[in-house]
Amino acid sequence: MANLDVKKISNFFKTLSHPTRVLITLELLQEKRCVTDIGELVNLPQPNISQHLAILKAGGIVDWTQQGKTKCYFLKDPQLIENLFKIFK
Amino acid sequence: MANLDVKKISNFFKTLSHPTRVLITLELLQEKRCVTDIGELVNLPQPNISQHLAILKAGGIVDWTQQGKTKCYFLKDPQLIENLFKIFK
DNA sequence: TTAACATATTCGAATATTTTAATATCTTAG
DNA sequence: CTAAGATATTAAAATATTCGAATATGTTAA
Numbered sequence: 743m744a745n746l747d748v749k750k751i752s753n754f755f756k757t758l759s760h761p762t763r764v765l766i767t768l769e770l771l772q773e774k775r776c777v778t779d780i781g782e783l784v785n786l787p788q789p790n791i792s793q794h795l796a797i798l799k800a801g802g803i804v805d806w807t808q809q810g811k812t813k814c815y816f817l818k819d820p821q822l823i824e825n826l827f828k829i830f831k
Numbered sequence: 832m833a834n835l836d837v838k839k840i841s842n843f844f845k846t847l848s849h850p851t852r853v854l855i856t857l858e859l860l861q862e863k864r865c866v867t868d869i870g871e872l873v874n875l876p877q878p879n880i881s882q883h884l885a886i887l888k889a890g891g892i893v894d895w896t897q898q899g900k901t902k903c904y905f906l907k908d909p910q911l912i913e914n915l916f917k918i919f920k
Numbered sequence: 921t922t923a924a925c926a927t928a929t930t931c932g933a934a935t936a937t938t939t940t941a942a943t944a945t946c947t948t949a950g
Numbered sequence: 951c952t953a954a955g956a957t958a959t960t961a962a963a964a965t966a967t968t969c970g971a972a973t974a975t976g977t978t979a980a
Contacts, residue, residue, distance in 0.1 A: 743857055743916050751919055752850040759845035760968085761837045768832055777927055790969065792928050811926055811977045825918050827832050829911060830840055849938085866957055879939065881958050900947045900956055922980090929974065937966065944959065950952090 757801030762786065762794050766815075767803060771823055776812035846890030851875065851883050855904075856892060860912055865901040 758764055762784060769775060769783050781791050795815060798804045803823070806815045817823050847853055851873060858864060858872050870880050884904055887893040892912070895904045906912050 743860055746916060746919055748850045748853045752848055752853045755844040756848035759841055759848045761841040764837045764841045771832055813927065822918060827835060829914050830835055902957065
């Protein structure tokens with residue numbers, strides 16, 4: 743454990759330090775979703791959701807693909823996220 | 832995963848969203864340590880370390896015992912922390 | 921090309937976190 | 951009890967985050 747990158751890890755945690763972002767991440771564990779769908783699940787104004795998605799993207803937790811006129815977000819490493827949240831069960 | 836407490840989890844992550852607190856947490860994974868020792872390992876002013884320790888305590892990650900005139904901090908759930916950081920290896 | 925739908929960006933105000941400096945409290949040896 | 955070592959608290963300044971409002975950009979169907 744001594745050789746872990748402390749800054750990288752704390753940034754990872756910071757990315758997930760907001761309830762909305764945890765909620766979105768948990769949703770994406772179920773399946774890939776577009777912004778509108780995420781908006782309905784999370785029930786917040788669209789720009790706010792885009793802001794949180796941008797933070798999750800910058801934190802390396804999600805990525806997206808364009809599908810028609812919608813953007814679909816997905817977890818970059820679902821296994822890691824799965825393992826992460828398993829800890830809290 | 833659907834029934835996880837999103838607020839509790841995001842608070843947990845927020846507690847670990849600072850490099851100093853991650854570093855302290857990793858140190859405590861090795862062994863229980865008093866504030867002065869932590870100060871030497873982390874190399875920051877003592878009041879700052881006490882502040883971070885207070886945040887870790889409030890976040891439920893550490894606790895302490897009084898040992899003579901020193902306070903010794905330890906992880907409340909070392910197994911959980913161990914599992915958590917194992918994810919990043 | 922334009923309209924309409926989908927998503928992103930920008931900015932400012934409000935709020936929260938971090939850091940530093942100063943000081944306070946706690947604990948025990950003497 | 952007092953002094954000294956160990957740790958905590960407080961306040962203030964600096965910085966970062968969050969949210970809402972307004973607006974901009976991207977995409978496709980027609």
